[in-house]
Amino acid sequence: MNVSTLATRRRIGPREFDFAREIAVMAIVNRTPDSFYDRGSTDSLDAAVAAARRAIDEGADWIDIGGAKFAPGPPIPVADEVDRVVPIIAALADSGAVLSVDTFHAEVARAAIAAGAHVVNDTTGLRDPAMADVVAETGAAVIVTHSLAAPRTPYPSPRYGDVVTEVVAFLRERVAFAEARGVASDRIIVDPGHDLNKHTLDSLELTRRLDEVTALGHPTLVALSNKDFVGESLGRPREQRVEGSIAAAAYCVMRGARIVRVHNVRETVDAMRMIGAIEGWREPVFLEHNR
Template sequence: MTAAATSAVRRIGPRTFDFSRQVAVMAIVNRTPDSFYDRGRTDATDLAVDAGLQAIAAGADWIDVGGAKFAPGPAVPVAEEIDRVVPVVAGLAEAGAVISVDTFHPEVARAAIAAGAHVINDTTGLHDPAMADVVAETGASVVVTHSLAAPRTPFPSPRYVDVVDEVVAFLRERVALAEARGVASDRIIVDPGHDLNKHTLDSLELTRRLREVTALGYPTLVALSNKDFVGESLGRRDRGERVEGSLAAAVYCVLQGARIVRVHNVRETVDAMRMVEAIEGWREPVFLEHNQ
């Protein structure tokens, strides 16, 4: 890790973030018929672009476009995934937000970057090392996420001796791989991968000890939004009933150093993050009139 990795100020696409005092809100836009949360609500180019624009209007700094989910299922052909995500990226490229594409295929990454994406969000943690080559060649940024399964395959009953130690070791190894293949340190973001090949108790432990992940020195992204560990912690809550629990987990992570939160519920999360920033003294209130 170089000094650049620990710098709080990052230029990502059209935005500059000071992660010493700022939290970036990443809105999820899926172009999939079987998405985890919206069940295909945005599975059309115009609907996905409109959802991205609405998220930006609601305060999102960043749009994450997905064309194939991480969960087990039939493989999505590379050409089909490109057809799903590239028009959405192109439609949002001039909107002023950071655009990332959630993919584990180097070919999809290259096409998405050519269309205007700034970041590749690889939930397989560079399972294919060629992904690092694409990122290095194009100058894009990359999110390196912890997971254990090969793409789109099940990994039943994962077991860890110490989930946090093992996640940190994995991230350190994959970040080193990226850097060895030419990815600049200041282009790397890490994600511990809540619920990805993990039980609820694993995800809670990661949340509780997230400072051990943020101590790696790279900006840390947390993807907590409406996940099963939130629903199970609160009591068999359906995906639409996990907003408050998701916000609590996000705030907890930010107080331990997370600086990017990947979410479905944009307005609520933006308000929660801006409130944390105000309490911490990282930003001024929008106006002051109470008891003035």
């Protein structure tokens, strides 16, 4: 596994990662009534904080907190999104985990960073230039994701000539844009955006050729967990995609991904730690067999 030297050592919030030999597990906590996977089970503040702390206990390095999903639907007022995410971030400020806010609104990002968030996870690829300015001004890190549609807007039947080539070109251009607005290169993470304005064959192609994304030289995040390309590949409903999601995450890690965004934390943590043991990045917890 070749990982660019640019992408190896990073301090993100309270954590230092050596991405040459570490995989960060990012747990998803959505405080929304219409979230993709949990269907609103963490919509209340207490439930969201409890879910985050449970994920940390299960080994998550990172908590990604969202108050408005990217998928089509009516707009969420910025004030409402702030009210959803900021109290969770404030409650977790002493957790020792990396905290990111999943938002495409610069005002939400600024409020979240003031409350203790370390990273902005922008699924629009910095569509709003003000988002890059907030990241640059605050010194936060940013996840630059490939997508085509405006937030909450349908984009039926997306078509690509070569999806990987086009995604890589988009990410390269948006990274250059962020740097031109003053975002430090070592604060940038990229995400190819599996299933975001892509159909299943696109997402499979991105997975198969992920090394072309990681070759950009920035830490690569993959958000695969329980997505439709997993379900369609296996013929499984949303609640039966854990194994397929972990297989896809492991495949991506072997091609250079270093951050995996997941719903099923304990299972994914074990899978990533097993990869680490096989690669010699970490020692087994104990040694008894045939000793």
